[in-house]
Amino acid sequence: MNGCRPLVALIVAACAAGSLSACGRASVHTPARPHDTTVALLPDPDDGVVGKAVVSNGSATVELAGARASTRVQDDRAPGAVAPLSEAETQAIFGDVLAALPPRSHHFTLYFEFESDELTADSRALVPAVLRAVMDFPFPEVVVIGHTDTTGTPASNIELGLKRATMVRKLLLEAGLDGSLVEVTSHGEADLLVPTADDTFEPRNRRVEISVR
Amino acid sequence: MFPPRRVVAGALVLALVPTLASAAEPAAGRIKIVSGSVFVVRANAVVPATAGQVLFEADTLRTGADGRVGITLNDDTRVSLGPGSEARLDQFVYAPAEGRLGLVLKIVHGFVAYVSGRIAKLSPDAVKLETPNAIVGVRGTTLALRVDAQ
Numbered sequence: 001m002n003g004c005r006p007l008v009a010l011i012v013a014a015c016a017a018g019s020l021s022a023c024g025r026a027s028v029h030t031p032a033r034p035h036d037t038t039v040a041l042l043p044d045p046d047d048g049v050v051g052k053a054v055v056s057n058g059s060a061t062v063e064l065a066g067a068r069a070s071t072r073v074q075d076d077r078a079p080g081a082v083a084p085l086s087e088a089e090t091q092a093i094f095g096d097v098l099a100a101l102p103p104r105s106h107h108f109t110l111y112f113e114f115e116s117d118e119l120t121a122d123s124r125a126l127v128p129a130v131l132r133a134v135m136d137f138p139f140p141e142v143v144v145i146g147h148t149d150t151t152g153t154p155a156s157n158i159e160l161g162l163k164r165a166t167m168v169r170k171l172l173l174e175a176g177l178d179g180s181l182v183e184v185t186s187h188g189e190a191d192l193l194v195p196t197a198d199d200t201f202e203p204r205n206r207r208v209e210i211s212v213r
Numbered sequence: 214m215f216p217p218r219r220v221v222a223g224a225l226v227l228a229l230v231p232t233l234a235s236a237a238e239p240a241a242g243r244i245k246i247v248s249g250s251v252f253v254v255r256a257n258a259v260v261p262a263t264a265g266q267v268l269f270e271a272d273t274l275r276t277g278a279d280g281r282v283g284i285t286l287n288d289d290t291r292v293s294l295g296p297g298s299e300a301r302l303d304q305f306v307y308a309p310a311e312g313r314l315g316l317v318l319k320i321v322h323g324f325v326a327y328v329s330g331r332i333a334k335l336s337p338d339a340v341k342l343e344t345p346n347a348i349v350g351v352r353g354t355t356l357a358l359r360v361d362a363q
Contacts, residue, residue, distance in 0.1 A: 035346035038359040045328065051354020057347045073347040094357040097295030097324040100281035102245035104328070105289045138245050139265035143287070158310050187309045191335065213285050 040070040040085055040094065046104045055079050105213035106133040109193075110168060112206050117164070119171075119208075126210075127175045133212040134177065142177065142212050144169050146186040149205035150198045154188055161186030168208045240267045241305035242286035249296070250277030273301040276323065290316060290330030297362060298323020303343070307332060314339040321345070322361040329353050 041064040043050050053064045055071050060078035062071050068085040085093070108130055110123035134140045146161025146168075165184045173179050194204045244253075244266045251262040254273035262274065262282055274282055276298045283293040288307045294300055304317035314336045318327065320343065333340045333353050342349040344360045 033345075034361075035344070036361055037344040037347045039347065039349055040357045042326075042355040042357055044355050049354075051329070052352035053354055053356055054350040054352070055347055056350070073344075076346060079347065090357070093359060094295075094324060094326065096281060097293050097298075097326045097357060100246055100248070100283040100293035100295065101291050101326055101328060102283040102285045102293075104291070105285070139243060141243060141285075154310075161310075190309045190312060211289060213289060 034075055035073075036075075037073040038070060038093070039064065039073075040068055040090060041065070042090065042094075042098075043067050045098070045101060102213075103137060105211050106130075106136070108133075108210040108212075110208045110210070111203065112164070114203065117167070119168070124171070127171060130172060130210055130212060131175055131177055134181065137213060140181055140212060142172065142182045142210060144172070144182060144184050145191075145209045145211065146184075146188075147191055147193070147205060147207050147209060148189050149202040150189045150192070150196055150200050152189075152199075154190070158186050158188035161188050164206075164208050168210065172210075238269055240287065241270050241272070241302060241307075242268045242284050242290075244268065244282060244284050246281070246283035246293070248281045249279035251275070251280045251282040251294075252277075268302065270302055270305045273299060273321075275299045286316070286330060288316070288331035290332065291326075291328040292318065293326045295324030295326075298325060300325050309335060316340045317343065319343045320358055320360050323359075324362060325358045325360075327351070327356045327358075329355070 039055050041050065041053050050067050055062050055064060055073065057073055057079065058076060062079040062082055064071065064082060066084060068090050069082050070085045071082050072080045108126050110126060111120050112118060113120055134142060144165040146165035148157040148160050162184065165186055169182050169184050172182060192205050193207065194202050196202050244262055244264055247262050247264045252259050252275045253262045253266065254275060268284060274294055276282055276294050276296055278297050280296055281294065285291050286305060299321040301319045301321065303319045304315045306313050306315040314332045316332045316339060327342060329340065329351055333351050337352050340351045342356065342358065344358065349356065
């Protein structure tokens with residue numbers, strides 16, 4: 001027992017001399033403030049689809065794929081091995097935050113008659129459903145987005161998309177929607193439903209999208 | 214001839230750019246759900262968050278021990294914070310017609326859930342969720358993060 005004391009005294013003296021990192025459990029690689037991140041990939045709350053995600057830091061990259069796949073990153077070490085959380089673990093850790101997600105947006109897509117600026121009868125018939133959807137949301141917003149095909153220039157298509165969206169806004173207001181909730185915008189030919197080459201006539205890209213959220 | 218017309222159209226677009234840049238900063242999204250104590254930090258001012266409040270790029274959301282908040286961004290991305298959390302909307306650019314897209318959410322600490330919207334769909338590499346010690350890239354999906362919290 002007594003034989004240990006000089007060693008203890010030596011260590012205490014070394015610490016007092018300032019070489020603290022040699023004494024504590026902390027290694028020299030630990031950053032000043034420790035950090036701990038857990039990332040979990042979850043099924044989409046509405047349709048159950050599971051995507052993919054990539055988690056990286058300066059040390060390494062891991063891919064998350066599959067329901068509740070999870071990794072933990074401690075300090076600046078490489079992300080830990082990917083392992084799925086159980087449903088119970090997911091709920092225990094993330095139940096509170098997941099419960100605070102707002103409802104998913106409702107989307108409606110309206111199309112035009114062939115070579116015309118008139119909406120199809122089916123599309124006109126969607127208007128009451130749009131008004132009903134608005135009532136599902138806290139502090140609702142309605143965004144009307146005009147889209148075109150790739151015929152014509154990008155600039156002229158932004159104009160054309162805006163014209164179509166404005167027409168649909170008018171229709172919604174005539175049906176009784178509060179105009180202050182409605183925003184009109186245009187993506188022109190930059191957001192095609194059916195990908196095509198430039199200068200391609202494609203009726204399915206000539207559309208107005210309504211997002212209620 | 215077509216080429217001269219394209220030049221004219223291009224010049225018109227360029228002429229519009231300064232007008233757009235000097236316009237008021239576009240909203241990034243809106244708070245939809247608030248419970249308990251929740252604050253918005255904007256330009257060093259801390260104000261209580263209210264449902265329906267408009268959010269902008271560079272805003273920070275902060276929740277107390279009993280707080281939760283849910284927001285919907287303009288591209289339909291949804292984000293929520295659990296209790297004792299803080300996150301900053303470092304970047305939000307949603308201008309598909311101009312080909313400009315970007316979403317960077319910095320999670321300072323706590324619990325955050327993210328459900329991807331149109332930006333992730335149109336340009337997956339434009340979305341980043343950052344924590345103090347990791348960067349998460351998204352491929353159209355739902356994620357939950359816990360940072361420096363129990």
